Amino acid sequence: MDxxxxxHRKNQRSMKTVYFVRHxxxxxxxxxxxxxxxxxLSDKGKQQAQNAAEHFKDKTVDLIIxxxxxxxxxxxxxxxxxxxxxxxxxxxxxxxxxPKALWGTxxxxxxxxxxxxxxxxxxxxxxWHYSDEENLEEFHAxxxxxLEFLADRDEKNILVxxxxxxxxxxxxxxxxxxxxxxRQYRRALWKNLAIPxxxxxxxxxxxxxxxxxxxxxxxxxxxxxxKTS
Numbered sequence: 001m002d003x004x005x006x007x008h009r010k011n012q013r014s015m016k017t018v019y020f021v022r023h024x025x026x027x028x029x030x031x032x033x034x035x036x037x038x039x040x041l042s043d044k045g046k047q048q049a050q051n052a053a054e055h056f057k058d059k060t061v062d063l064i065i066x067x068x069x070x071x072x073x074x075x076x077x078x079x080x081x082x083x084x085x086x087x088x089x090x091x092x093x094x095x096x097x098x099p100k101a102l103w104g105t106x107x108x109x110x111x112x113x114x115x116x117x118x119x120x121x122x123x124x125x126x127x128w129h130y131s132d133e134e135n136l137e138e139f140h141a142x143x144x145x146x147l148e149f150l151a152d153r154d155e156k157n158i159l160v161x162x163x164x165x166x167x168x169x170x171x172x173x174x175x176x177x178x179x180x181x182x183r184q185y186r187r188a189l190w191k192n193l194a195i196p197x198x199x200x201x202x203x204x205x206x207x208x209x210x211x212x213x214x215x216x217x218x219x220x221x222x223x224x225x226x227k228t229s
Contacts, residue, residue, distance in 0.1 A: 014207040018150055019056070019159045020167050021200040021228075023075040024048035029197065034102040034112065041074045048198040049078035051229035057082040062155035067094040067162055075198065076161040092146040095163035097134035143173045147219060151205050164195045171201060174219040199225045 024045030028035045041049060052075065061083045066076035068091050080087055098119075105112050115130060122128045123136045134142070147170070150158060162170075202222040 016150075016153075016156045016158065016205050018203045018205065019059075019061075019200050020170065020203065021052060021075070021079070021159060021161050022164050022167055022195055022197055023069075023071040023161055024052070024078075025197040026071050032107045034098065034105050034107065035071075036103050037069050039069075039071055041071055045071070045197060046074070046078070048229060049075040052198040052200075053079045053082055055228035056159065060157045061085055061159045062157045063088070063153065063159070065090050065093060065158065065160045067091065067166075069094060069163070072161040072163070076159075079159065079161070090146075090149070092142060092149055093160055093162040093166060096139055096165040096169060099131045099133045101131060139169060140173070143170050146170065147173065147205075151207075167195055167201065171221055174203060174221050195225050196227060198228045200228060201225050 024041045025048055026035060026039045026045055027042045028039050030042060030044070056079055061079075062085055064076050064080050064083065064085060064087045066072040066087070066089055068089055072093075073089070076087060099115055102112060102115055107116075118130050119133065122130070126137065127135070129135055143166075150160075201224070204220050206218045
C-alpha cells in the first residue's frame, strides 16, 4: 500500500474531536459576583443547558467530562440526556483557581479590584502567589496535563463542560502550541469575557506532528466561539 495512504489512514484513526463547553449561567454570574464551588445554575442557566443539549443532540459524543464544580455537572447532565455515553468528573478542567478571599465578593468591589490587579500585574513572576490561588505556572502545567489527558483517551468524540477562564487559557495554549507568553496570557484573560454561558469551541487532535517539548501531537481549534442558543 502507498506510504502516504498508510499514513493518512493511521492519522484518521488517531484523530479526535473535542468540544469545550462553558457551563450555563449561575445564580452569581448574573450578579457579577465571584463564585463558590457549590454555586448552582440559575433558571436561565438551566434553560441554556437544555438548549445546549438540543444543539449537541445529533452530534456524536462518546464521552462527557465535567469539572468538580456543581454548575458544570448540572450542564453536563442536561447534555447527557441525549447520549448513551460515559460521564466522568476531572479536576483538570476546573476553573482557574482564584484566592478564596474573592468568593462571594462583587467583581466591582475594592477587594476584587485590588486582588485581581495584583494577580494580573504579578502573573509573570516565578513562584509568586497572592495567597491560596493557582498561579500562572501551575495553570499552564494543568492545562497541558488536561490536553494530554484528552489525547490519551480512547474515545474519538469528547465533550468537556468547563469554565470561561479555563477555556480562554486552554485555547491560548492550543493556538501557541503550549508556548504562550505572559502577554498572550493577559490578552486571553480579557478575551474570556467574550465566551458566553454555554458557548463552545471545537478542537481537533491528531497524533501526527512532532512538537518537541511542547504539546504532544497536533491540536487545532475552529477559531470561533459558537453559541448553542
